[in-house]
Amino acid sequence: MYNTLPFLGLMPAHVLVGLAMLFFILAKAIPGLKKLPPMPIFLLVLAGAFFLETQGSGSHEIFFGMMVVDSFSRLYDQIFYIVSAIFALMMSYSDELDRDNDWENFALMSCLLLGMMFMTTAANLLMAVIAIELASLPSYLLVGLNRKHVASKEVSLKYVLFGSFATGVMLYGMSLLFGLTGALGFSEIWNVLGTDAMNQPVFYVAIGMTLAGMIFKVAAVPFHFWCPDAYHAAPTPVTAFLSVAPKVAGIALMIRFFGEILAVQGEALTWMLSVIAMATMTIGNFAALKQTNLKRLLAYSSISHAGFLMIGIVVLNEAGRQAVFFYIPIYLLMNLGAFMALMLLSKDNDYELSSFKGIVHSNPWIVIGLAMCIFSLAGLPPFAGFIGKFYLFKVAIEKGLYLLVAVAGLNSVVGLYYYVTILKTMIIDKEQQPGAVATAKVPMAFVAICAVPLVFFGLYWVPLLDWANRALLFQ
Amino acid sequence: MSHILSWVVFLPLLAIPILFAIPREKGKWVALVFTVADLIIGLPVVMGFDRTLVGVSDPNGMQFAEKFSWIPSLGVEYNIGVDGVSITMILLTLIIGVLAVLASWKVETFTRGYWSMFLLLQTAMLGVFVSLDLILFFIFWEIMLFPMYFLIGIWGGPRRVYAAIKFFLYTLLGGIGMLLCFIAMWYYAPGERTWDMIEMVQRVAAGGHFDGPMIFGVEFSKMIFVVLFIGFAIKVPIFPFHTWLPDAHVEAPTAISVILAGVLLKMGTYGFIRINFTMFPDAFIWFRDVLVILAVINIVYGALCALAQTDLKKMIAYSSVSHMGFILLGIAAATPQGINGAMLQMFNHGTITAMLFLLVGVVYDRAHHRQINGFGGLASVTPVYAALTSVAFMAAIGLPGLSGFISELLVLSGSFQVYQTATIISGLGIILGAGYMLWAYQRVFFGKVNEKYQSMADVNVVELASLLPLLVIIVYLGIFPNHLIVFFEASMNHVSELLLR
Numbered sequence: 001m002y003n004t005l006p007f008l009g010l011m012p013a014h015v016l017v018g019l020a021m022l023f024f025i026l027a028k029a030i031p032g033l034k035k036l037p038p039m040p041i042f043l044l045v046l047a048g049a050f051f052l053e054t055q056g057s058g059s060h061e062i063f064f065g066m067m068v069v070d071s072f073s074r075l076y077d078q079i080f081y082i083v084s085a086i087f088a089l090m091m092s093y094s095d096e097l098d099r100d101n102d103w104e105n106f107a108l109m110s111c112l113l114l115g116m117m118f119m120t121t122a123a124n125l126l127m128a129v130i131a132i133e134l135a136s137l138p139s140y141l142l143v144g145l146n147r148k149h150v151a152s153k154e155v156s157l158k159y160v161l162f163g164s165f166a167t168g169v170m171l172y173g174m175s176l177l178f179g180l181t182g183a184l185g186f187s188e189i190w191n192v193l194g195t196d197a198m199n200q201p202v203f204y205v206a207i208g209m210t211l212a213g214m215i216f217k218v219a220a221v222p223f224h225f226w227c228p229d230a231y232h233a234a235p236t237p238v239t240a241f242l243s244v245a246p247k248v249a250g251i252a253l254m255i256r257f258f259g260e261i262l263a264v265q266g267e268a269l270t271w272m273l274s275v276i277a278m279a280t281m282t283i284g285n286f287a288a289l290k291q292t293n294l295k296r297l298l299a300y301s302s303i304s305h306a307g308f309l310m311i312g313i314v315v316l317n318e319a320g321r322q323a324v325f326f327y328i329p330i331y332l333l334m335n336l337g338a339f340m341a342l343m344l345l346s347k348d349n350d351y352e353l354s355s356f357k358g359i360v361h362s363n364p365w366i367v368i369g370l371a372m373c374i375f376s377l378a379g380l381p382p383f384a385g386f387i388g389k390f391y392l393f394k395v396a397i398e399k400g401l402y403l404l405v406a407v408a409g410l411n412s413v414v415g416l417y418y419y420v421t422i423l424k425t426m427i428i429d430k431e432q433q434p435g436a437v438a439t440a441k442v443p444m445a446f447v448a449i450c451a452v453p454l455v456f457f458g459l460y461w462v463p464l465l466d467w468a469n470r471a472l473l474f475q
Numbered sequence: 476m477s478h479i480l481s482w483v484v485f486l487p488l489l490a491i492p493i494l495f496a497i498p499r500e501k502g503k504w505v506a507l508v509f510t511v512a513d514l515i516i517g518l519p520v521v522m523g524f525d526r527t528l529v530g531v532s533d534p535n536g537m538q539f540a541e542k543f544s545w546i547p548s549l550g551v552e553y554n555i556g557v558d559g560v561s562i563t564m565i566l567l568t569l570i571i572g573v574l575a576v577l578a579s580w581k582v583e584t585f586t587r588g589y590w591s592m593f594l595l596l597q598t599a600m601l602g603v604f605v606s607l608d609l610i611l612f613f614i615f616w617e618i619m620l621f622p623m624y625f626l627i628g629i630w631g632g633p634r635r636v637y638a639a640i641k642f643f644l645y646t647l648l649g650g651i652g653m654l655l656c657f658i659a660m661w662y663y664a665p666g667e668r669t670w671d672m673i674e675m676v677q678r679v680a681a682g683g684h685f686d687g688p689m690i691f692g693v694e695f696s697k698m699i700f701v702v703l704f705i706g707f708a709i710k711v712p713i714f715p716f717h718t719w720l721p722d723a724h725v726e727a728p729t730a731i732s733v734i735l736a737g738v739l740l741k742m743g744t745y746g747f748i749r750i751n752f753t754m755f756p757d758a759f760i761w762f763r764d765v766l767v768i769l770a771v772i773n774i775v776y777g778a779l780c781a782l783a784q785t786d787l788k789k790m791i792a793y794s795s796v797s798h799m800g801f802i803l804l805g806i807a808a809a810t811p812q813g814i815n816g817a818m819l820q821m822f823n824h825g826t827i828t829a830m831l832f833l834l835v836g837v838v839y840d841r842a843h844h845r846q847i848n849g850f851g852g853l854a855s856v857t858p859v860y861a862a863l864t865s866v867a868f869m870a871a872i873g874l875p876g877l878s879g880f881i882s883e884l885l886v887l888s889g890s891f892q893v894y895q896t897a898t899i900i901s902g903l904g905i906i907l908g909a910g911y912m913l914w915a916y917q918r919v920f921f922g923k924v925n926e927k928y929q930s931m932a933d934v935n936v937v938e939l940a941s942l943l944p945l946l947v948i949i950v951y952l953g954i955f956p957n958h959l960i961v962f963f964e965a966s967m968n969h970v971s972e973l974l975l976r
Contacts, residue, residue: 375621380647381614390654397658402690409651416647420624420640428628428636459614462546 009060009069010121012049012077016114019045023107038102039088042109050081065185067121068256075471076120076252079328080245084113086336086446087241093443096148096235096349105145112138116249119217120256125174125184125210128253129167132213135246136163143234143242148349155233162226166216173209180206186257204272211276214257217250218306220280228287231299236349239295240339243302244332247309251328254313255321273314274404281307281411288418294342294351297418298335301377304415305331311392311408315399323395326468327388330457334376334385337450341370344438344447345426353422358431363438367426369447376454378419379412384457384464479520480539480555483565484601486513487572487594494587494594502586503576506594510572513597517569521562526961529969530558531753532676537607545611550661551670554608559966560748563818563959564604564741567825570944571737572597577941578833579730581840582630589630592622593730600738604745609657609670612750616742617650623731623739631726638719638726645719649709652702659699660754663687676753680973685755700758703751710743713803714772717796721780724792729836732788736795737829741821744802748818752806753973759809760974766807767890767897773800774904782911787838787845790915791831794871797904798824798879804901805886809974813889815967819960820882823870823952827879830867830945834860837938838919841931847915852924857933861920863942868912870949873905878952 019042027033059070087109091097097105115135122128140163144156178184180202181192197203216223231239284303291297309331312324342351344366345359360367376385389412396405438444457464490509494502520539530536537556545553557565575593582589595618602615620643628639661668664675665683679685687695709716720740724732752759759766777797784790798820805817837860838853839845854861870877873884883905891898934942952959 380621381617386614386617390658393655394658394662397655398662400688405655409655410648412651413644413648417640417644420643424628424636424640427625460545462548465546465548 009056009062010067011056012052013114013117015045015049015052016110016117020107020110020114023103023110027103027107034103038106039092042088042106043085046081046085050078053077053081061123063127066124066127067118068123069121072252072256072471073117073120075325075467076248077117079248079332080113080116083241083245083248083332083336084109086340087237089442089446090237090240090340090343093440094235094237094343096146097237098145098147105142108138108141112142112245116245119249120252122253122256123186125177125186125189128257129171129174129213131253132170132217133167135217135249136167139163139242139246142238143230145238146233146235148235149233151229152233155229159226159230162223163216166212166223169209170211170213170216173206173212176202176206177210186259198268204268207269208272210257211254214250214254215276217246218254218309219247219303220276220306220310221283221303222279224280224284224303224306227303228291228296228299231302232293232296236295236339236343236346236351239299240336240343243298243335243339247302247306248328248332251306251309251313251324255324258313258316259321270314270316270399270401273310273316274401277307277310277314278404278407279307280304280310281408285411285414285418289414291418292353294353294356294422297353297422298338298342301415301418302335304411305335305377307411308389308392308408311396311404314401314404315395317395317399319395319398321471322468323388323391325471326391326461326464329464329467330376330384330388330454333450333454334373334383337373337447337454338370338377340443340450341366341373341447344440344443345370347436353425356422356426357429358426360427361431362434362436366438366444366447369444369451370426371423372451372454373447374419374422376458378416380416382455382458384454384461387458387461387464478541479516480557480605481541483513483517483520483569484555484598484605486516487597487601490594491591494590499586502590503580503582506576506590507573509594510569510576510597514569514573517565520557521566521962524557524562524962526559527965528558529965530556530673531560531966531969532673532680532973534671534673534677537673540607545608549610549670550668551610552608553611554671555605555611556607556673557605559963560745560818560970561604562962563822564738564745565601567741567822568597568600568604568738570948571734571825571829574829574833574941574944575730575733575737577937578733578836579728580937582728582730585629588625592625596622596626596734600734600742603742607672609661609672609750611670612672613650613654613657616653617647619739620646620650623735626731627723627727630728630731632728633726634722635726638722641719642723645709645716649706649716653706656699656703656706659687659695660685663695672750672754676973679754679756680976696755697758697761700751700755700762703755704747704762707743707746707751708769710746711740711799711803712743712796713769713799714776714796717773717777720796721789721792724795724832725786725788729832729839732832732836733829736792736832737825740795740799741825744799744806744817744821747803747806748814748970752809753970756974756976763807763809766803767894770800770804770807771897771900773797773803774901775907778904778907778911782907782914784911785847787847787915787919788832788835790847790911791828791835794831794908794911795824795828797908798828798871800904801883801886801901804890804897808886808890808893809971810889810892811968811971812885812892814971814974815960815964816882816885816887816889818963818967819956820879820886822959823878823882823949826945826948826952827867827870830863830942830949831871833938833941833945834864834867837934842928847918850919850925850928851922852920853928853931854920855924856928856931859933859939863934863946864920865916866946866949868916870953872909872912876950876953878949878956880953881956 053074118131146152219227281304288300312320376383379385379389528536540556543553599619606612624643665678690698781793802817805813870879873879
């Protein structure tokens with residue numbers, strides 16, 4: 001039996017495969033093609049893929065259950081397109097990437113994008129491995145592309161080693177799961193396991209190890225060690241991208257993985273996941289307290305945000321998925337806005353906190369925009385970050401996970417300290433020498449585009465809620 | 476129905492775009508015009524307030540109410556209104572707002588930033604007092620934090636950064652606890668889920684219970700009660716959560732100290748009455764002894780600390796801790812007298828302490844220090860200033876004929892009916908209060924004239940304009956306290972019934 005669904009349902013993915021081919025192979029094969037500007041091509045294709053995603057409907061199992069294309073995957077894919085487009089925009093204002101190699105840069109981006117799209121559609125362990133690897137390999141390379149940072153190559157290698165280790169652990173866990181159940185599809189695994197498996201320690205070992213790969217992408221404890229180094233050494237646009245997109249993809253894969261578990265969920269599984277969540281937010285936060293480099297600081301802050309996002313997965317129910325999906329666009333706005341603002345403010349790619357002293361005097365508007373993003377990251381009303389956290393708290397309280405809620409609450413307070421330290425340095429401290437005034441209009445407008453909706457959604461979040469509801473239904 | 480209450484709350488916000496449209500040095504005039512206008516449009520609310528309506532647990536008794544659906548799927552509403560508990564606080568906020576503008580007349584650095592933060596703060600404070608929806612309340616409550624952080628952190632004294640972050644972290648800690656409690660209260664609300672405070676109090680009054688599970692082995696309502704209490708107690712501040720207050724006060728610019736002492740601290744006690752105690756009357760009775768003990772500690776410990784201070788502003792900050800203890804004592808006693816006294820004390824402390832901080836600001840502007848021992852004989856140099864200060868100090872001590880006396884008397888006579896020993900010990904606070912106030916007065920104003928300040932200028936017109944209204948209020952309420960009490964008497968008596976049921 002054959003069907004044409006794989007082709008039609010995965011139309012956007014095919015488009016991106018074509019794009020990667022163009023950048024990688026055709027550019028080499030056809031002379032003269034390289035004279036074309038790669039960025040407009042990239043953005044145009046993204047726009048096309050975005051349009052295709054909006055046209056899709058219904059839930060389809062394709063490749064005989066290897067992948068599922070549904071409203072959930074379509075919405076997450078759309079997020080990836082937006083983040084990639086923003087990445088392309090940020091690239092134009094950074095001198096850390098070698099722009100002569102733009103064809104390669106965008107080729108890597110296309111593959112990375114493809115990998116993340118497969119992460120949101122994977123419904124089978126094998127597919128999950130392929131997707132994670134496809135998303136990881138270009139990430140390793142992109143991190144190593146920084147011309148301005150000496151440690152870039154070394155960090156890239158560290159990242160590779162760490163990633164391979166995580167993959168190895170994950171594969172071992174998967175083999176255990178396969179040994180237990182004889183199945184590889186997510187839903188089959190849960191069906192075979194049933195409720196009895198909850199009493200078996202091996203069940204938790206298998207699940208825990210399988211999670212390793214996903215946790216690695218999310219940068220949650222204990223697979224977070226690569227994150228600060230990679231974020232520090234990577235070109236800033238790549239850092240901004242890595243802090244959002246792969247994290248979202250990892251979360252999506254986890255949701256998919258646990259999506260069908262509702263029937264067999266148990267205390268111990270919730271407990272295991274909430275320990276991961278608590279450890280992630282706590283370690284991320286306390287490590288961030290000591291950072292003096294803003295890229296590293298935001299790396300640790302993104303680790304702690306991963307912990308917060310995990311709350312939505314811990315509860316293992318619809319409301320949790322909705323809360324996660326509600327938080328993601330907000331997280332995207334505030335994190336990308338913050339990185340863009342920092343990129344504009346930094347002098348010679350120096351992200352040491354001390355070099356930002358009193359910078360409000362030379363660039364007041366960017367600092368105000370950044371302050372809005374930072375307060376939002378800290379979760380203060382009236383900024384949208386508060387509402388995102390509010391929903392995560394809400395689902396955890398409904399589930400009765402009071403310890404998790406208490407730890408998350410305390411972490412919000414600890415987090416405030418380092419976020420405010422950034423603003424203190426920029427606004428309260430005395431300026432050492434007059435800073436250069438950033439004049440680039442487009443990125444400034446972009447900071448505003450990130451910051452203003454944060455206030456709007458912080459006060460009226462119904463549009464965002466409607467949107468989150470659409471991802472809730474796997475259809 | 477006109478949206479007069481919304482106008483009162485959001486009018487200061489409307490001034491912010493104007494600030495950026497006009498020259499920097501005109502900012503103070505914009506702020507003055509808008510705060511005065513806010514006071515003027517607030518007057519119909521105060522004058523038109525029906526004093527016989529009880530409110531508190533009666534949704535129909537809320538006046539100037541406005542209610543719109545805001546986030547339908549969550550049931551969050553834009554729900555505002557006033558009753559006896561909030562009306563005096565709104566009046567106080569509006570008055571202090573105008574006076575604080577006058578007190579910051581000399582701010583010259585980053586004026587646009589200063590005034591926009593100031594006006595945002597004003598809106599947030601008014602918002603807290605009118606909100607009847609828990610989420611709305613919380614949003615206003617937290618919006619207050621970051622303007623306050625910048626106001627202390629940028630325009631404050633030498634240790635401003637430390638003081639500002641301490642204030643920020645402390646209040647956020649309480650705030651997060653509150654938020655978690657609010658969510659739990661919504662989820663386990665008696666009857667249908669709601670964020671409406673008045674509705675909740677009504678259901679509790681009708682015998683409803685928050686039917687939640689045990690949290691960490693403690694009964695649901697007790698756990699929520701304690702966490703909420705800590706959240707509000709940090710703001711009041713109640714011992715042992717008071718350590719941020721002296722730091723914040725000492726480092727904050729005069730006007731911000733005035734707002735902090737005059738209005739911000741009252742939010743904590745307002746929260747006690749509006750949310751914490753009335754929604755959990757059973758837990759309140761269970762925790763009542765602890766509340767009284769904390770109140771007594773606040774009164775006596777605050778007074779002892781004040782006695783030991785050498786910095787005038789720090790002394791007043793600790794006297795604030797002491798006087799806020801009386802409010803908690805009155806509410807914890809929960810007798811009609813005690814609780815009415817507590818409410819009156821909230822208003823009186825707001826005016827008296829605001830005046831004290833304004834007076835310290837006057838001398839600090841001239842001498843650039845606040846050491847009590849660094850002056851001497853100022854009474855002969857600046858007679859008007861000395862006279863004004865004497866009235867404010869006497870009011871703080873609780874001299875009969877001035878407003879502080881009435882409220883403290885009410886609180887003490889109210890609490891004596893229930894907690895004799897505690898009341899007697901609290902009396903010690905008043906004696907100590909007389910001690911530190913008079914001692915400080917003597918050191919600053921009497922004795923040998925300090926050579927350095929022989930030609931110190933007396934209060935100027937702007938300062939006088941900020942001080943005189945408070946002086947009038949303090950004297951007037953000392954003689955006719957009932958003119959204010961009638962506003963909240965019906966509501967507060969009802970609160971007393973709810974608590975002692």
